[in-house]
Amino acid sequence: MTSCLSLSVLFIFAFTTLGLLAIAFSTNWWTIVLERNLPKHTNITNRDVRLYRTLLRIPQSRGLFSECISYRSENVVIDNKFSFLPQASKESLASANKNCAPDQFMCLNGYAISNPLTRCIHNRQLCNGIIDCIDKSDETSAECNTRSPLRCQAGFERCPDQRVCFRVNDQTCDGVSNCLDDSDEQNCSPQRCQNNKRTFCEKEGKCARRENSYRCDGIPDCADNSDEENCPAESCRPDTMPCDDRCYNSIYRCDGTVQCSDFRDEKNCADFATKNHLKDYTIRDDRKCIEKRFNYFEKFPKIENNLDNKNYEHQQQRNNYLTLIYYLRMGIFFGIIGGLLFTLLSILSLFLLACCRKTCRGVPFFLYGIWTFLAFLAIIGSLGIYVYLWLWEKQTVVDNEKNLPLDVMIHEHNPNLRNIEFFGLSFWLACGAALSAFLALLSSCCVCCRLQSSRADDKEYEIMQMQAY
Structure with a gap:
């Protein structure tokens, strides 16, 4: 009777572990x-920050096989001084910072106006009365103090400060400061900017630098992105894609990065086979999320080479970060698989113990303890990796080497965004499975001691019977 009760307790713990872990594994x-x-911001009083509407990535569900992510357009707080203008690539920066030739002058803190890919201009452009460096260093260096009186070339006129010359008709309100006192870029009206084929940046009070720039054309031309915000669908140009009060450039269509909260930019991508669209994703309109399936049977993860990834300044660090996440998730997956297999083996050993406990109970019961111990280690290891990954991802959202500058700034000014996820039911079920496996292990130790004592009693009884005989 005692033996049957002990086996029943072990069966209960083993099946409880298996059931809890199976539910956690499959959900x-x-x-x-x-x-x-x-974030639920409506207005702010701090002048150093402002509200900015952006898409927030919100996980609706996460599992070992897939995750379903929704995107919600919300107001977040950002730094007022953050620039949305495209940043130069590493290649262009390397070219701009290279040493100039002996017959060239290097702009001190900026690039050449005529060629943004370099900081070098010819020596004859130094102190010639025309600004050729974006930082104006070619006309403010010490060498210009000894130059001859200023004489403007044909077609140029003196700036109001009488220090340099510029083309009044072409270089007034063109988005580039051609006078040392910036007078050519002051008092620029929207109409004047429009006449120069440039959009007007209201908060900056000047015209955008890019020629043929327009409001809501899908390309940010103002540092504060004001030319691309609050754009109704009817204001978008024919070659752009309207969504969420924005107009996105057509290059973002089916590029593998979600831009619209309703996923319209990533739907119906059959005609975009040459692009790296979301082949591993399924858009779930019923749940309003986009589902990604995981494949842990590949030696190396697939790093998507889309436009969004090309914007990372430290692409190698970003790729290393994504690769490590892949391997950590792989460890969680195979740890849970191991827990299931070891628990099944422990149950099989219990069946063997129940069927032949009088003749071979020693070996199967020993195996039960081993399988239960391995199952406990596998489950605990998976949960440990999962908690580490959860904490690590919360910390790396403010790491400039692994994320885009805008994303880092958003999480710095909106710290609650790091806490929009918490452990769900599947995680706690796996914790329950680990606890059940631990209790099974303790129970097996108790039963083992009792079985050894029972064997000793049986052997003593047999010896007494032989002596009596």
Whole structure:
């Protein structure tokens, strides 16, 4: 009777572990969304920051096989001084910072106006009365103090400060400062900018530098991005894609990065086979999320080479970060698989113990303890990796080497965004499975000691019977 009761207790713990772990393995409830931590800003009083509407990546469900991510357009707080203008690539910066030839002058803190890919201009452009460096260093260096009186070339006129010359008709309100006192870029009206084929940056009070720039054309031309915000669909140009009060350039269509909260930019991509669109994703309109499936049977992860990834300044660090996440998730997946297999083996050993406990109970019971111990280690290891990954991702969202500058700034000014996820039901079920495996291990030790004592009693009884005989 005692032996049957012991086996029943072990069976209960083993099947409990198997059931809890199987549910955790097959469900997508590993995290939940904490809606209270989503930003709900309506107005701010601090002049150093402002509200900016952007897409927030919100995980609706996470599992070992897939995750379903929704995108919500919300107001977040950003730094007022943040520039949305495209940044130069590493290649262009390397070219701009190279040493100039002996017959060239290097702009001190900027690039050449005529060629933004270099900081070098010819020596004859130094102190010639025309600004050729974006930082004006070619006309403000010490060498210009000894130059002859200023004489403007044909077609040029003196600036109001009488220090340099510029073309009044072509270089007034063109987005580039051609006078040392910036007088050529002051008092620029929207109409004047439009006449020069440039959009007007209201907060900066000047025209955009790029020629043929327009409001809501899908290309940010103002440092504060004001020319691309609050754009109704009817204001978008024919070659752009309207969504969420923005107009996106057509190059973002089916590029593998979600730009629209309703996923319209990533739907119906059959005609974009040459692009790296979301081949591993499924758009779930019923749940309003985009589902990504994981494949852990590949030696190396697939790093998407889309436009968004090319914007990272430290692409190698970003790729290393994504690769490490892939291997950590692989460890979680195979750890849970191991827990399931070892638990099944422990149950099989219990069946063997129940069927032949009088003749071979020693070996199967020893195996039960081994399998239970291995199952406990596998589950605990997976949960440990999962918690580490969860904490690590919360820290790396403010790492400039692994994320885009805008994303880093958004998380710095909106710290609650790091806490929109918490452990879900599947995680706690896996924790319950680990606890059940631990209790099974303790119970097996108790039963083992009792079996050894029972064997000793049986052997003593047999010896007494032989002596009596």
